[in-house]
Amino acid sequence: MASVVAKVDRENSFSTLKLDKWLVNQCKNLGLSRPTPIQKNCIPPILQGRDCIGCAKTGSGKTAAFVLPILQTLSVDPYGIYCLVLSPTRELAYQVADQFRVLGKPIGLKDCVVVGGMDMISQATELSKQPHVVVATPGRLADHLNSASTFSLKKIKFLVLDEADRLLEGNFGPDLEVIFDAITKKRQTLLFSATITQTLEELRKIAMKEPFFYECTSETEIATVDTLDQRYVLMPKQVKDAYLLYILQEYMAEHEDPSILIFTSTCKSCHAVAIMLRKMHLPCAALHSLVNQRTRLSALARFKSNQVNILIATDVASRGLDIPSVKLIINHNIPGSPKDYIHRVGRTARAGRGGMAISLVTQFDVELVQEIEERIKTKLVEYPVEEKEVLRILNEVAVAKREAELKLEEIDFGEKRKINKQKQLIREGKDPEEEETRKRKVWKEKRKLRKKGESSKR
Structure with a gap:
């Protein structure tokens, strides 16, 4: 009986995913004993060099699913800015950077977090030092690309869009265009999210190559966990x-x-x-x-x-x-x-x-x-x-x-931001009231389309 249990444990360990021993040991040291379904399914194709689209419930280990294979390939041939991770929020950017830092400690990983609300000069200095991994929000990274020439993203090996649907559906379009123009097309692209609402064709265009697609759903397709x-x-x-x-x-x-x-x-x-x-x-x-x-x-x-x-x-x-x-x-x-x-x-x-x-x-x-x-x-x-x-x-x-x-x-809460937005619209030749009305109409139309789509599925 003990031998059977041991065999099952081996079959459900990180070592079966062809991860290097140092990474398996690092996972063990951090209390990660068994890979989650998204890790088990996505890590091998990423190690094979394939683009990947991964969708799984929150709390399912999506971050480690891309961090581990990136660290393994980085350890073989480390150079400059090797990986770029884009995040929709500042807090998530810091959290992703923490995972890279902790799991990559044995190879002396250097990372840089580039988000709004922090000093741009110190961020530019960090970028000029060519860290291995840059984790950024699109707006601030686009600002750096438009205003500085002290770093380059032309040689990155990996582009990761974390919470991809939020990045692609939000107001990040112009910033993403700046970033995509600045990076090489010879890259491996990884897109992860808890909810994939974009069509596969749209995602495949971003992934460049025919991607491996994995969607982790239960038999009953419940979008929240049983616990x-x-x-x-x-x-x-x-x-x-x-x-x-x-x-x-x-x-x-x-x-x-x-x-x-x-x-x-x-x-x-x-x-x-x-x-x-x-x-x-x-x-x-x-x-x-x-x-x-x-x-x-x-x-x-x-x-x-x-x-x-x-x-x-x-x-x-x-x-x-x-x-x-x-x-x-x-x-x-x-x-x-x-x-x-x-x-x-x-x-x-x-x-x-x-x-x-x-x-x-x-x-x-x-x-x-x-x-x-x-x-x-x-x-x-x-x-x-x-x-x-x-x-x-x-x-x-x-x-x-x-x-x-x-x-x-x-304290006139929020008034400063409102005034700045109105000034920006006026500089762009737009009427603030008309723009607000337009946004409301767009929101209502999107809501109607979503309801129509959901009713057609039923």
């Missing part, structure tokens, strides 16, 4: 924050060292909820794009180290971030797309661990919830709430919320 307990609370919109506070107080009273991630729809609501919770004596950190990068990194570090138990964030935290301690996700708003819901709740119940997601549902969100349930093929279960207890704290929460709103008005 995730998905709940909802139905409430009037006006008292949403009272329900939020009740859930937080109850959960924190029942769990030792709770780790809670709250998602909000906008930077302003994120900041307002953070101020409100602090006034209710709940220490928390806020993570959104209107705070500077050092503050964002500090907030994430404080949350990861359990200095604060609550992190309030916009969708900048929904993609790829791996925070193993997160036990509870709260959707303060229901996202407009089932795909965004999947990414949000994927921040918990990762790598086989358990977790819970609670969505605060108002009378205006019922249709969105139904779309989500249809996509994930799972019915959300009602989370029990003592309405009398919510009513008891209603006035106290209303006062704290009003104080938070006044605080935001005092």
Whole structure:
């Protein structure tokens, strides 16, 4: 019996993927004993030199699926800027760089993170030193390519698009064009994401060569993991924050060292909820794009180290971030797309661990919830709430919320960015009001097309 178990372990080890011994040992030292399905299926073709498109659920080990084979080929012939990884968010860029750094320590890997919100001069200096791996957000890397000639991407071996669908569907188009023009066509292209919504033909054009395609789905094609307990609370919109506070107080009273991630729809609501919770004596950190990068990194570090138990964030935290301690996700708003819901709740119940997601549902969100349930093929279960207890704290929460709103008005929250955007549009010869109307129309059309596509699938 023992010999059979040993044989199974060998067959499910990283050594069967033709990884070098030093990488297998490094995985073992970091507690990675068995490859996940996406690692098992994608690492061999990448080592064979094939382009690859990989799609798997959040928390399935996608980052290691491209980091490990890149490190192996790099160790054979190390030179200059060998690999470029593009990420849609700054936080994800730092996380990917961390994985390269830790797994590549035995070969003295040199990496550079190029993201907005940090000093461009020091970044340019790092790029001029020709690090092996550059992990970047498209906007800041395009700025460097347009303004400096101290480095070149013409000899890269690998181009990786992490969270590829977000990069290709977002507003990164002009920046990606600058980057694609600056890199060699003789490269290996790897695209990874938890949700692939682009057509395969579009992805293959980017991959250049006929890519290996792997999509990890369960037999029932559920888009969220079985270990995730998905709940909802139905409430009037006006008292949403009272329900939020009740859930937080109850959960924190029942769990030792709770780790809670709250998602909000906008930077302003994120900041307002953070101020409100602090006034209710709940220490928390806020993570959104209107705070500077050092503050964002500090907030994430404080949350990861359990200095604060609550992190309030916009969708900048929904993609790829791996925070193993997160036990509870709260959707303060229901996202407009089932795909965004999947990414949000994927921040918990990762790598086989358990977790819970609670969505605060108002009378205006019922249709969105139904779309989500249809996509994930799972019915959300009602989370029990003592309405009398919510009513008891209603006035106290209303006062704290009003104080938070006044605080935001005092500091003119978000006004500077709004003014800068309007100035930019005027410089481009566009009318700000007309541009806002156009964006709303585009959003509505996209929503109609998505609904039409989903109904045709049914």
